[in-house]
Amino acid sequence: xxxxxxxxxxxxxxxGGPSHGYDLKRRHDERFPQARPLAYGQVYTTLQRLVRDGLxxxxxxxxxxxxxxxxxxxxxxxxxxxxxxxxxxxxxxxFVTNEIFAKVVVSILAGGDPAAxxxxxxxxxxERMRRLTALKTDPGADLATVLSADYALNHLxxxxxxxxxxxxxxxxxxxxxxxx
Amino acid sequence: MNTKAEGPVPLxxxxxxxxxxxxxxxxxxxxxxxxxxxxxxxxxxxxxxKSTLLHCLAGIVRPDRGSVGYRGERLHQLSEExxxxxxxxxxxxxxxxxxxxxxxxxxxxxxxxxxxxxxARPAARERAGEWLERFxxxxxxxxxxxxxxxGQEQRVALARALVTGPxxxxxxxxxxxxxxxxxEQVMTALVHTARECGTAVVLVTHDDRTAAYADREIxxxxxxxxxxxxxx
Numbered sequence: 001x002x003x004x005x006x007x008x009x010x011x012x013x014x015x016g017g018p019s020h021g022y023d024l025k026r027r028h029d030e031r032f033p034q035a036r037p038l039a040y041g042q043v044y045t046t047l048q049r050l051v052r053d054g055l056x057x058x059x060x061x062x063x064x065x066x067x068x069x070x071x072x073x074x075x076x077x078x079x080x081x082x083x084x085x086x087x088x089x090x091x092x093x094x095f096v097t098n099e100i101f102a103k104v105v106v107s108i109l110a111g112g113d114p115a116a117x118x119x120x121x122x123x124x125x126x127e128r129m130r131r132l133t134a135l136k137t138d139p140g141a142d143l144a145t146v147l148s149a150d151y152a153l154n155h156l157x158x159x160x161x162x163x164x165x166x167x168x169x170x171x172x173x174x175x176x177x178x179x180x
Numbered sequence: 181m182n183t184k185a186e187g188p189v190p191l192x193x194x195x196x197x198x199x200x201x202x203x204x205x206x207x208x209x210x211x212x213x214x215x216x217x218x219x220x221x222x223x224x225x226x227x228x229x230k231s232t233l234l235h236c237l238a239g240i241v242r243p244d245r246g247s248v249g250y251r252g253e254r255l256h257q258l259s260e261e262x263x264x265x266x267x268x269x270x271x272x273x274x275x276x277x278x279x280x281x282x283x284x285x286x287x288x289x290x291x292x293x294x295x296x297x298x299x300a301r302p303a304a305r306e307r308a309g310e311w312l313e314r315f316x317x318x319x320x321x322x323x324x325x326x327x328x329x330x331g332q333e334q335r336v337a338l339a340r341a342l343v344t345g346p347x348x349x350x351x352x353x354x355x356x357x358x359x360x361x362x363x364e365q366v367m368t369a370l371v372h373t374a375r376e377c378g379t380a381v382v383l384v385t386h387d388d389r390t391a392a393y394a395d396r397e398i399x400x401x402x403x404x405x406x407x408x409x410x411x412x
Binding site: 119123125126129130132133137139153154157160161164168 | 225368371372388389391392393394395397406
Protein backbone atom coordinates (compact mmCIF):
# COMPACT_ATOMS: atom_id res chain seq x y z
CA UNK A 1 0.00 0.00 0.00
CA UNK A 2 1.57 3.30 -1.02
CA UNK A 3 -1.27 5.76 -0.60
CA UNK A 4 -2.83 6.59 2.76
CA UNK A 5 -4.89 3.48 3.32
CA UNK A 6 -8.56 4.03 4.09
CA UNK A 7 -9.02 0.30 4.65
CA UNK A 8 -6.39 0.22 7.38
CA UNK A 9 -7.74 3.37 9.01
CA UNK A 10 -11.21 1.76 9.08
CA UNK A 11 -9.75 -1.47 10.45
CA UNK A 12 -8.07 0.62 13.15
CA UNK A 13 -11.36 2.26 14.06
CA UNK A 14 -13.00 -1.18 14.18
CA UNK A 15 -10.27 -2.39 16.55
CA GLY A 16 -12.07 -0.52 19.32
CA GLY A 17 -15.24 -2.58 18.79
CA PRO A 18 -17.96 -3.25 16.21
CA SER A 19 -19.35 -0.23 14.43
CA HIS A 20 -21.47 0.77 11.44
CA GLY A 21 -20.50 2.85 8.41
CA TYR A 22 -22.06 6.12 9.52
CA ASP A 23 -20.36 5.94 12.89
CA LEU A 24 -16.99 5.04 11.32
CA LYS A 25 -17.16 8.05 9.01
CA ARG A 26 -18.00 10.36 11.91
CA ARG A 27 -15.21 8.97 14.11
CA HIS A 28 -12.70 9.17 11.25
CA ASP A 29 -13.45 12.84 10.66
CA GLU A 30 -13.21 13.60 14.39
CA ARG A 31 -9.97 11.75 14.87
CA PHE A 32 -8.22 13.13 11.79
CA PRO A 33 -9.55 16.69 11.74
CA GLN A 34 -7.09 17.99 9.13
CA ALA A 35 -7.58 15.05 6.76
CA ARG A 36 -10.05 15.17 3.91
CA PRO A 37 -13.40 13.97 5.31
CA LEU A 38 -14.33 10.45 4.16
CA ALA A 39 -17.24 10.16 1.73
CA TYR A 40 -20.00 7.77 2.84
CA GLY A 41 -19.75 5.91 -0.45
CA GLN A 42 -16.04 5.33 0.13
CA VAL A 43 -16.69 4.00 3.64
CA TYR A 44 -19.30 1.49 2.44
CA THR A 45 -17.24 0.33 -0.56
CA THR A 46 -14.19 -0.13 1.66
CA LEU A 47 -16.17 -2.08 4.27
CA GLN A 48 -17.48 -4.43 1.56
CA ARG A 49 -13.94 -5.03 0.33
CA LEU A 50 -12.74 -5.72 3.87
CA VAL A 51 -15.48 -8.35 4.19
CA ARG A 52 -14.61 -9.82 0.77
CA ASP A 53 -10.95 -10.13 1.82
CA GLY A 54 -11.82 -11.72 5.15
CA LEU A 55 -10.48 -8.79 7.20
CA UNK A 56 -13.89 -7.80 8.59
CA UNK A 57 -17.30 -9.43 8.89
CA UNK A 58 -20.87 -8.38 9.34
CA UNK A 59 -21.94 -8.65 12.94
CA UNK A 60 -25.59 -7.87 12.37
CA UNK A 61 -28.10 -5.30 11.26
CA UNK A 62 -30.27 -3.12 13.39
CA UNK A 63 -32.27 0.04 13.00
CA UNK A 64 -32.41 1.49 16.52
CA UNK A 65 -35.54 3.32 15.46
CA UNK A 66 -33.70 4.96 12.54
CA UNK A 67 -32.65 3.66 9.13
CA UNK A 68 -31.36 0.08 9.02
CA UNK A 69 -27.62 -0.14 9.59
CA UNK A 70 -25.12 -2.94 9.16
CA UNK A 71 -22.64 -3.36 11.99
CA UNK A 72 -19.15 -4.62 11.12
CA UNK A 73 -16.38 -6.08 13.21
CA UNK A 74 -12.75 -6.89 12.56
CA UNK A 75 -11.66 -10.52 12.13
CA UNK A 76 -8.47 -12.10 13.52
CA UNK A 77 -6.98 -11.85 10.07
CA UNK A 78 -8.00 -8.18 10.08
CA UNK A 79 -6.25 -7.60 13.40
CA UNK A 80 -3.06 -9.22 12.05
CA UNK A 81 -3.17 -7.13 8.88
CA UNK A 82 -3.69 -3.97 10.94
CA UNK A 83 -0.71 -4.76 13.18
CA UNK A 84 1.45 -5.43 10.12
CA UNK A 85 0.46 -2.15 8.44
CA UNK A 86 0.82 -0.05 11.59
CA UNK A 87 4.42 -1.23 12.08
CA UNK A 88 5.39 -0.91 8.42
CA UNK A 89 7.65 2.02 7.60
CA UNK A 90 6.05 4.64 5.39
CA UNK A 91 8.49 5.14 2.48
CA UNK A 92 9.90 8.68 2.36
CA UNK A 93 8.58 10.01 -0.94
CA UNK A 94 11.23 9.71 -3.68
CA PHE A 95 9.64 12.46 -5.78
CA VAL A 96 7.62 15.32 -4.41
CA THR A 97 5.13 16.80 -6.80
CA ASN A 98 5.97 20.46 -6.65
CA GLU A 99 3.42 22.58 -8.42
CA ILE A 100 5.01 25.75 -7.06
CA PHE A 101 8.39 24.98 -8.62
CA ALA A 102 6.69 24.06 -11.90
CA LYS A 103 4.88 27.40 -11.91
CA VAL A 104 8.09 29.32 -11.23
CA VAL A 105 9.89 27.61 -14.11
CA VAL A 106 6.94 27.99 -16.50
CA SER A 107 6.64 31.63 -15.49
CA ILE A 108 10.32 32.20 -16.39
CA LEU A 109 9.89 30.37 -19.71
CA ALA A 110 6.83 32.45 -20.59
CA GLY A 111 8.45 35.76 -19.55
CA GLY A 112 6.09 36.16 -16.59
CA ASP A 113 6.77 37.52 -13.10
CA PRO A 114 7.83 34.61 -10.87
CA ALA A 115 8.71 36.95 -7.98
CA ALA A 116 5.16 38.33 -7.89
CA UNK A 117 3.78 34.80 -8.08
CA UNK A 118 6.00 33.65 -5.18
CA UNK A 119 4.92 36.67 -3.12
CA UNK A 120 1.24 35.93 -3.69
CA UNK A 121 1.78 32.22 -2.97
CA UNK A 122 3.58 33.15 0.24
CA UNK A 123 0.60 35.28 1.35
CA UNK A 124 -1.79 32.39 0.67
CA UNK A 125 0.41 29.93 2.59
CA UNK A 126 0.75 32.30 5.55
CA GLU A 127 -3.00 32.91 5.62
CA ARG A 128 -3.59 29.17 5.84
CA MET A 129 -0.95 28.95 8.58
CA ARG A 130 -2.70 31.73 10.51
CA ARG A 131 -5.96 29.75 10.44
CA LEU A 132 -4.25 26.56 11.57
CA THR A 133 -2.43 28.45 14.34
CA ALA A 134 -5.71 29.96 15.54
CA LEU A 135 -7.28 26.49 15.46
CA LYS A 136 -4.55 24.85 17.52
CA THR A 137 -4.18 27.69 20.07
CA ASP A 138 -7.91 27.78 20.76
CA PRO A 139 -8.22 26.93 24.47
CA GLY A 140 -10.77 24.20 23.59
CA ALA A 141 -8.50 22.43 21.07
CA ASP A 142 -7.77 18.79 21.92
CA LEU A 143 -4.35 17.24 21.35
CA ALA A 144 -5.41 15.44 18.14
CA THR A 145 -6.38 18.80 16.65
CA VAL A 146 -3.12 20.39 17.83
CA LEU A 147 -0.99 17.60 16.40
CA SER A 148 -2.74 17.40 13.04
CA ALA A 149 -2.63 21.20 12.72
CA ASP A 150 1.09 21.03 13.58
CA TYR A 151 1.67 18.49 10.85
CA ALA A 152 0.04 20.76 8.28
CA LEU A 153 1.84 23.83 9.67
CA ASN A 154 5.26 22.20 9.43
CA HIS A 155 4.65 21.19 5.82
CA LEU A 156 3.45 24.66 4.86
CA UNK A 157 6.46 26.09 6.67
CA UNK A 158 8.77 23.83 4.65
CA UNK A 159 7.15 25.14 1.46
CA UNK A 160 7.62 28.72 2.66
CA UNK A 161 11.30 28.21 3.44
CA UNK A 162 11.79 26.73 0.00
CA UNK A 163 9.94 29.67 -1.57
CA UNK A 164 12.08 32.19 0.33
CA UNK A 165 15.30 30.56 -0.87
CA UNK A 166 13.96 30.32 -4.40
CA UNK A 167 12.85 33.97 -4.44
CA UNK A 168 16.35 34.98 -3.36
CA UNK A 169 17.87 32.98 -6.25
CA UNK A 170 15.48 33.90 -9.05
CA UNK A 171 18.07 35.86 -11.00
CA UNK A 172 20.36 32.86 -11.25
CA UNK A 173 17.47 30.50 -11.96
CA UNK A 174 16.18 32.78 -14.72
CA UNK A 175 19.61 32.87 -16.36
CA UNK A 176 19.84 29.08 -16.12
CA UNK A 177 16.36 28.42 -17.49
CA UNK A 178 16.78 30.95 -20.30
CA UNK A 179 20.13 29.43 -21.30
CA UNK A 180 18.75 25.91 -21.82
CA MET B 181 2.08 50.13 0.91
CA ASN B 182 0.36 49.68 4.22
CA THR B 183 -1.24 53.10 4.24
CA LYS B 184 -5.00 53.13 4.07
CA ALA B 185 -7.03 55.88 2.41
CA GLU B 186 -9.78 55.54 5.00
CA GLY B 187 -10.39 53.62 8.17
CA PRO B 188 -8.76 53.76 11.58
CA VAL B 189 -5.82 56.01 12.37
CA PRO B 190 -2.68 53.96 13.05
CA LEU B 191 -1.40 53.86 16.60
CA UNK B 192 2.18 53.97 15.33
CA UNK B 193 3.11 55.27 11.89
CA UNK B 194 6.67 55.06 10.56
CA UNK B 195 7.42 57.09 7.44
CA UNK B 196 10.47 56.80 5.19
CA UNK B 197 12.87 55.79 7.94
CA UNK B 198 16.54 55.89 7.10
CA UNK B 199 19.16 54.62 9.52
CA UNK B 200 22.82 53.96 8.89
CA UNK B 201 25.25 52.26 11.26
CA UNK B 202 28.87 53.19 10.55
CA UNK B 203 28.30 53.56 6.82
CA UNK B 204 26.10 50.47 6.56
CA UNK B 205 22.51 51.31 5.73
CA UNK B 206 20.08 49.36 7.94
CA UNK B 207 16.95 51.18 6.83
CA UNK B 208 16.57 52.83 3.42
CA UNK B 209 13.16 54.45 3.54
CA UNK B 210 11.02 52.01 5.55
CA UNK B 211 7.36 52.84 6.19
CA UNK B 212 4.88 50.87 8.27
CA UNK B 213 1.68 51.30 10.27
CA UNK B 214 0.58 49.55 13.44
CA UNK B 215 -3.06 49.67 14.45
CA UNK B 216 -4.36 49.50 18.02
CA UNK B 217 -4.72 45.94 19.27
CA UNK B 218 -3.28 44.24 16.21
CA UNK B 219 -0.48 41.71 16.15
CA UNK B 220 1.89 42.58 13.34
CA UNK B 221 4.66 40.28 12.20
CA UNK B 222 7.77 41.87 10.69
CA UNK B 223 9.54 39.25 8.60
CA UNK B 224 12.39 39.11 6.12
CA UNK B 225 15.90 37.74 5.73
CA UNK B 226 18.75 38.46 8.15
CA UNK B 227 20.04 41.97 7.72
CA UNK B 228 16.88 43.25 6.04
CA UNK B 229 16.31 45.84 8.78
CA LYS B 230 13.61 44.15 10.90
CA SER B 231 15.21 44.81 14.28
CA THR B 232 16.24 48.36 13.37
CA LEU B 233 12.65 49.10 12.35
CA LEU B 234 11.45 47.71 15.69
CA HIS B 235 14.01 49.81 17.58
CA CYS B 236 12.89 52.97 15.74
CA LEU B 237 9.20 52.20 16.35
CA ALA B 238 9.90 51.65 20.06
CA GLY B 239 11.87 54.88 20.39
CA ILE B 240 15.02 52.97 21.33
CA VAL B 241 16.89 54.21 18.25
CA ARG B 242 16.46 57.58 16.56
CA PRO B 243 16.32 57.35 12.76
CA ASP B 244 18.69 59.54 10.70
CA ARG B 245 15.73 60.60 8.57
CA GLY B 246 11.99 60.01 8.50
CA SER B 247 9.48 60.04 11.33
CA VAL B 248 7.61 57.82 13.74
CA GLY B 249 4.23 59.14 14.84
CA TYR B 250 2.63 57.84 18.03
CA ARG B 251 -0.73 59.22 19.22
CA GLY B 252 -0.09 62.72 17.94
CA GLU B 253 3.58 62.85 18.98
CA ARG B 254 6.68 62.44 16.84
CA LEU B 255 9.08 60.18 18.65
CA HIS B 256 12.26 61.63 17.15
CA GLN B 257 11.29 65.13 18.29
CA LEU B 258 10.71 64.15 21.91
CA SER B 259 13.13 64.83 24.72
CA GLU B 260 15.03 61.88 26.18
CA GLU B 261 12.93 62.25 29.35
CA UNK B 262 9.62 62.07 27.51
CA UNK B 263 10.87 59.11 25.46
CA UNK B 264 11.91 57.27 28.62
CA UNK B 265 8.50 57.94 30.11
CA UNK B 266 6.76 56.56 26.99
CA UNK B 267 8.95 53.47 27.03
CA UNK B 268 8.01 52.97 30.69
CA UNK B 269 4.27 53.55 30.41
CA UNK B 270 3.15 52.80 26.87
CA UNK B 271 5.70 50.37 25.45
CA UNK B 272 6.88 46.95 26.60
CA UNK B 273 9.83 45.10 25.08
CA UNK B 274 10.83 41.45 24.88
CA UNK B 275 14.07 40.34 23.26
CA UNK B 276 15.53 37.00 22.33
CA UNK B 277 17.51 36.70 25.57
CA UNK B 278 19.56 38.48 28.20
CA UNK B 279 16.90 40.95 29.21
CA UNK B 280 16.19 40.03 32.82
CA UNK B 281 18.41 41.39 35.56
CA UNK B 282 20.37 38.37 36.81
CA UNK B 283 20.65 39.56 40.42
CA UNK B 284 16.89 39.99 40.86
CA UNK B 285 14.31 37.25 41.43
CA UNK B 286 11.58 36.71 38.84
CA UNK B 287 9.01 38.65 40.85
CA UNK B 288 11.39 41.57 41.39
CA UNK B 289 12.25 41.65 37.69
CA UNK B 290 8.56 41.96 36.86
CA UNK B 291 7.95 44.51 39.62
CA UNK B 292 10.78 46.74 38.37
CA UNK B 293 8.84 48.77 35.76
CA UNK B 294 6.13 49.43 38.35
CA UNK B 295 8.71 50.59 40.90
CA UNK B 296 10.26 52.90 38.30
CA UNK B 297 6.79 54.32 37.65
CA UNK B 298 6.39 55.10 41.35
CA UNK B 299 4.29 52.18 42.60
CA ALA B 300 5.02 51.23 46.22
CA ARG B 301 7.07 48.04 46.59
CA PRO B 302 4.43 45.77 48.24
CA ALA B 303 1.80 46.70 45.64
CA ALA B 304 4.31 46.31 42.81
CA ARG B 305 5.33 42.84 44.02
CA GLU B 306 1.71 41.78 44.40
CA ARG B 307 0.85 42.84 40.87
CA ALA B 308 4.01 41.24 39.54
CA GLY B 309 2.96 38.00 41.23
CA GLU B 310 -0.43 38.15 39.50
CA TRP B 311 1.25 38.55 36.13
CA LEU B 312 3.60 35.65 36.80
CA GLU B 313 0.51 33.60 37.61
CA ARG B 314 -1.05 34.61 34.31
CA PHE B 315 1.98 33.32 32.44
CA UNK B 316 2.15 30.12 34.47
CA UNK B 317 5.44 30.91 36.28
CA UNK B 318 4.17 31.96 39.72
CA UNK B 319 5.94 28.94 41.18
CA UNK B 320 9.27 30.35 39.98
CA UNK B 321 8.77 33.83 41.46
CA UNK B 322 11.65 33.61 43.92
CA UNK B 323 14.11 32.15 41.46
CA UNK B 324 16.75 34.17 39.65
CA UNK B 325 16.99 34.18 35.83
CA UNK B 326 19.92 31.73 35.90
CA UNK B 327 17.71 29.17 37.64
CA UNK B 328 14.92 29.36 35.04
CA UNK B 329 14.54 27.41 31.80
CA UNK B 330 14.60 29.41 28.58
CA GLY B 331 10.83 29.18 28.22
CA GLN B 332 10.23 30.25 31.83
CA GLU B 333 12.63 33.15 31.40
CA GLN B 334 10.73 34.37 28.33
CA ARG B 335 7.42 34.11 30.16
CA VAL B 336 8.84 36.20 33.00
CA ALA B 337 10.05 38.69 30.37
CA LEU B 338 6.53 38.79 28.87
CA ALA B 339 5.04 39.41 32.32
CA ARG B 340 7.49 42.27 32.78
CA ALA B 341 6.67 43.72 29.37
CA LEU B 342 2.92 43.65 30.05
CA VAL B 343 2.78 44.50 33.77
CA THR B 344 2.39 48.25 33.19
CA GLY B 345 -0.52 47.77 30.77
CA PRO B 346 1.33 49.08 27.70
CA UNK B 347 -0.37 49.98 24.42
CA UNK B 348 2.31 48.20 22.41
CA UNK B 349 4.64 45.28 23.09
CA UNK B 350 7.73 45.03 20.89
CA UNK B 351 8.99 41.48 20.64
CA UNK B 352 12.26 40.82 18.79
CA UNK B 353 12.63 37.09 18.04
CA UNK B 354 11.02 36.22 21.40
CA UNK B 355 11.20 32.49 20.64
CA UNK B 356 14.54 32.54 18.82
CA UNK B 357 16.44 30.83 21.63
CA UNK B 358 13.74 28.28 22.51
CA UNK B 359 12.93 24.78 21.32
CA UNK B 360 9.74 24.28 19.32
CA UNK B 361 7.38 23.42 22.15
CA UNK B 362 8.63 26.10 24.58
CA UNK B 363 8.43 28.61 21.72
CA GLU B 364 4.83 27.69 21.06
CA GLN B 365 3.91 28.05 24.72
CA VAL B 366 5.52 31.50 24.83
CA MET B 367 3.77 32.61 21.63
CA THR B 368 0.39 31.28 22.78
CA ALA B 369 0.77 33.10 26.11
CA LEU B 370 1.79 36.33 24.37
CA VAL B 371 -1.01 36.25 21.81
CA HIS B 372 -3.77 35.33 24.26
CA THR B 373 -2.74 37.98 26.76
CA ALA B 374 -2.28 40.68 24.14
CA ARG B 375 -5.77 39.97 22.77
CA GLU B 376 -7.32 39.97 26.25
CA CYS B 377 -5.68 43.27 27.12
CA GLY B 378 -6.11 44.86 23.67
CA THR B 379 -2.34 45.37 23.45
CA ALA B 380 -0.79 45.74 20.00
CA VAL B 381 2.28 43.62 19.29
CA VAL B 382 5.13 44.19 16.87
CA LEU B 383 6.66 40.76 16.40
CA VAL B 384 10.01 40.54 14.61
CA THR B 385 10.71 37.00 13.47
CA HIS B 386 12.50 35.05 10.78
CA ASP B 387 10.31 32.02 11.52
CA ASP B 388 7.09 31.80 9.51
CA ARG B 389 5.44 29.51 12.06
CA THR B 390 5.89 32.32 14.58
CA ALA B 391 4.68 34.89 12.03
CA ALA B 392 1.49 32.84 11.66
CA TYR B 393 0.48 33.89 15.18
CA ALA B 394 0.10 37.47 13.91
CA ASP B 395 -2.93 39.09 12.28
CA ARG B 396 -0.88 40.64 9.52
CA GLU B 397 2.61 40.51 8.05
CA ILE B 398 4.93 43.14 6.66
CA UNK B 399 7.94 41.80 4.86
CA UNK B 400 11.29 43.59 4.67
CA UNK B 401 14.05 43.43 2.14
CA UNK B 402 17.20 45.58 1.95
CA UNK B 403 16.06 48.06 4.58
CA UNK B 404 12.61 48.71 3.14
CA UNK B 405 9.14 47.29 3.64
CA UNK B 406 7.98 45.42 0.55
CA UNK B 407 4.77 46.72 -1.00
CA UNK B 408 1.64 45.05 0.36
CA UNK B 409 0.68 43.56 -3.00
CA UNK B 410 3.78 41.40 -2.85
CA UNK B 411 2.98 40.01 0.59
CA UNK B 412 -0.82 40.17 0.86
